[in-house]
Amino acid sequence: MEILRLVVTGTPGAGKSTFVRAASHVGVINTDRAATDETAQFKPQTTVAFDYGRVTVGSAIDLHIYGTPGQSRFNFMWDILIRRAHAYILLVAAHRPEDIPKAKQILAFMTNQVKIPMVIGITHLDCPGACAPEEVLLRLGYIDSRQYPFTVLVDSNSQLSVNMAINTSILALLLSRKKGLSNDLAFGHSVRPLEYQETPVAPKAKVASRQR
Numbered sequence: 001m002e003i004l005r006l007v008v009t010g011t012p013g014a015g016k017s018t019f020v021r022a023a024s025h026v027g028v029i030n031t032d033r034a035a036t037d038e039t040a041q042f043k044p045q046t047t048v049a050f051d052y053g054r055v056t057v058g059s060a061i062d063l064h065i066y067g068t069p070g071q072s073r074f075n076f077m078w079d080i081l082i083r084r085a086h087a088y089i090l091l092v093a094a095h096r097p098e099d100i101p102k103a104k105q106i107l108a109f110m111t112n113q114v115k116i117p118m119v120i121g122i123t124h125l126d127c128p129g130a131c132a133p134e135e136v137l138l139r140l141g142y143i144d145s146r147q148y149p150f151t152v153l154v155d156s157n158s159q160l161s162v163n164m165a166i167n168t169s170i171l172a173l174l175l176s177r178k179k180g181l182s183n184d185l186a187f188g189h190s191v192r193p194l195e196y197q198e199t200p201v202a203p204k205a206k207v208a209s210r211q212r
């Protein structure tokens with residue numbers, strides 16, 4: 001059985017720990033602790049190291065799932081986790097568009113560290129004030145719908161929805177291994193990778209030009 005590692009990343013409260021809990025076939029490891037910063041305004045606990053769960057996919061794949069912390073002060077964990085990952089899913093909360101620059105920063109960080117398949121998971125679409133998925137992708141820098149990365153609409157509380165997101169991540173991974181298929185789709189390279197910066201990108205920052 002092949003062991004594959006999927007990293008679930010995204011901004012605080014995007015639904016990473018909930019996703020790992022819903023997905024896992026075994027008891028999860030969870031490192032949530034009381035939130036002491038601005039995260040405490042919308043949720044009492046935040047992940048300080050990682051979440052860990054496992055999913056057996058048929059008889060072929062043993063999928064290990066790692067949820068990252070959302071806060072950038074723990075970005076040393078992003079680095080540790082992504083370096084051994086085979087693919088990752090970036091969760092973006094549609095109802096907090098003000099957090100999308102932070103999601104873009106995480107994407108830039110990951111893209112600069114590794115070249116592995118990536119899926120965007122848009123969460124909280126059921127919440128008041130949620131942006132449409134296309135708006136979320138546009139704010140992330142995907143200006144051309146013909147070059148969207150693999151994208152799934154996710155409710156981390158729904159096991160079915162989480163399973164579909166996992167299947168899409170595995171599909172992206174398997175496609176990236178296929179010779180003759182463009183890797184652009186699976187790798188989410190339709191926007192030029194940004195340089196990671198510690199400070200969030202200003203909301204009106206210029207969208208990166210598309211890679212030719």
Ligand SMILES: Nc1nc2c(ncn2[C@@H]2O[C@H](COP(=O)(O)OP(=O)(O)OP(=O)(O)O)[C@@H](O)[C@H]2O)c(=O)[nH]1
Pocket residue numbers: 010011012013014015016017018019039043045046047048068069070071123124125126127154155156157
């Ligand atoms: N309504 C709604 N709630 C969601 C959805 N996805 C996740 N949630 C909820 O959003 C909250 C997210 O909490 P966590 O899973 O701890 O978020 P996290 O991304 O791990 O956050 P950090 O560890 O702080 O980075 C939980 O209360 C979930 O039940 C969704 O699609 N819709």
Ligand SMILES: [Mg+2]
Pocket residue numbers: 016017018032046047067068069070
């Ligand atoms: Mg968490």
